[in-house]
Amino acid sequence: MRVFKFGGASVKDAAGVKNLVKVLEHTGVANTLIVVSAMGKTTNALEKVNRSYFNKSKDFSSDIQEVKKYHNEILLELFENERHDIFAAVNKLFDDLMDFYSKNKSPDYNFVYDQTISFGELISTTIISAYLKFVGMDNHWLDVRDYIKTDNYYRSAKVDWDLTFDLISEGVLRTTLNITQGFVGSDQNNFTTTLGREGSDYTAAIFGFCLNAESVTIWKDVPGVLNADPRYFENAILLNQISYTEAIELAFYGASVIHPKTLQPLQRKEIPLKVKSFANPESQGTVVGKGVTLKPMVPCFILKKNQIxxxxxxxxxxxxxxxxxxxxxxxxxxxxxKVDVIQNSAISFSVCVDNVYNNLESLLQHLKAKFKVTCHENVSLYTIRHYNQEAIEKIEHNKQVLLKQITPETVQIVAN
Structure with a gap:
């Protein structure tokens, strides 16, 4: 089997969904499972809904209506007849979301987050599955929560690999086109869990591992894996091939193209990972595999913003x-x-962290009981793999360097 993953940017509108069909026409659909993220910025929009819910904001209803309107506009472009069953199916999902909010008694933000944010993926795959059938591509819609089982560490759940392997290997139809959700799983009580932001790549790798896939392909809005994020760095270069080890290093340091957990299951079975452009499916893209060198050998830049x-x-x-x-x-x-850099001397210790769970103030109060504490918020962490002096100077130019750490292959710089 082959596993394809399409991110939110690739299905952000009706044109994106139609392009997904073109990609599948180009690649063929037999023996294929596709993993799809929420459409466009739906996850961000649902996070806003959650904030309104917890803040008891008067904007709560209008925030949900914005999400509903966004998807309804896509539906109206894709389907010729408003009487198509998909309109009722999507309305039912929004009704289920509202039903959860009305009945929820839990004050746990992380639990509520997972039960609600996951609707983005449920809605996107329901729409895309219906559209594929509408244009003559028969497919089997899977609820990923029936296949990927996890613990109950909400928002960053850990996979129960043994149970997940049995459910996927025994339950997925291998001869047809399957479509399922990225980012989502469920715990032993069947409550919805999520695998962490950008976890759809990881979902694709989980299915690839359990199905012994011949390859996993991530379809992106970039030509492949670049040596730098073009949003922040000029003249980014396409990397034609990368080893699993190098890709894991880049992912660990925060490269956004590949999720940090994605590569480990693929490496265990030596399943190639391809990163290709959904706008140009004929292009070569990037291949991540066993024993290949970084080609071309150039410095690779990674930026993580809003660090502490x-x-x-x-x-x-x-x-x-x-x-x-x-x-x-x-x-x-x-x-x-989440710790990104540590550095210590005889009488000092510095750590650069990502405050995912908004616990900074509590942590600082605890630390101040034992230590003298200095805290710099909203700093940027730059990592350069295979650096040279020119690359370091490029990053440090016109910045206040707060911390710098150099090893033979990697330099990390924390700066304002």
């Missing part, structure tokens, strides 16, 4: 030793901080 740099020193000028570091990491774990 926390610098600690002992109140009595004593050494920062193993016991202190252990306490610090216990607190970082407790407050669910």
């Amino acid at each position: 740099l926390i610098s600690l020193s002992s109140l009595d000028f004593s050494y920062i030793v193993e016991e202190n570091i252990s306490d610090i990491f216990n607190l970082l774990h407790h407050y669910k901080m």
Whole structure:
């Protein structure tokens, strides 16, 4: 089997959905499973709905109506007749979403997030499945929650691989075109979970692993894997091939084209990962595989914005030793901080973190009980793989460098 993944940008409007059909016409549809994200910026829009819900905002109803209107406009462009069953199916999904909000008793934002944000993927795949049938492409719609089972760590759930493998390998029809949702799973109580933002790539890899796929292809709005994000860096270069190891390094440091968890299951079975342009399916794109070198060999730039740099020193000028570091990491774990860089000296310790769960103030109050604390918010973390001096100077130009760390293959710079 082959596994294809289409991101939100590729299906952001009716033209994108029609282009998805063209891609499938080009590649063929037999023995294929496609994983689809929420359309366009739907996840962001549903996050806004959640904020309105928790804040008891008067905008709650209008925020939901905006999401509904967006999808309805796509439906009206795709289908010639408003009496088509898809209109009722999508309305039913929005009714289910409203029903959850009206009945929910949980104050846990992360639980509510997963139960509601996942509707973006359910709606997009329902629309696309119906449109594929509308144009003559028979397909089988799968509810991914019946196949990917996880723990209940909401918003970043961990996969139960044994159960998931059995459900996918035994339950997926291999001879037809299948369509399912990215980013989503369910726990042992059948509550919806999510795999982390951008987790649709990971979903594709999970299915690829469990189905022993011949390849997994991620269709993007870029020509393939670039050496830099063109939104932030000029003259980005297409990387024609990358090794699993190099791609994992790039993903670990925050390269946005490939999800950090995506490559590990594929590497275990040596399943090639292809990253291709949905606008130009004939183009070569990038192939990630075993034992291939980075081609061409150029510096690779990664930017992570909105980071937080926390610098600690002992109140009595004593050494920062193993016991202190252990306490610090216990607190970082407790407050669910994602650590991107650490650096320590005899009497200081610095860490650059991603405040995903908005626990910064609680963490700082806890740290101040034991340490002198300096905190820089909204800093940027630059990582350069295969750097040279010119690449470093390019990043440091006109910036205040707060932290710099160099190893033989990688330099990381935290700057304002």
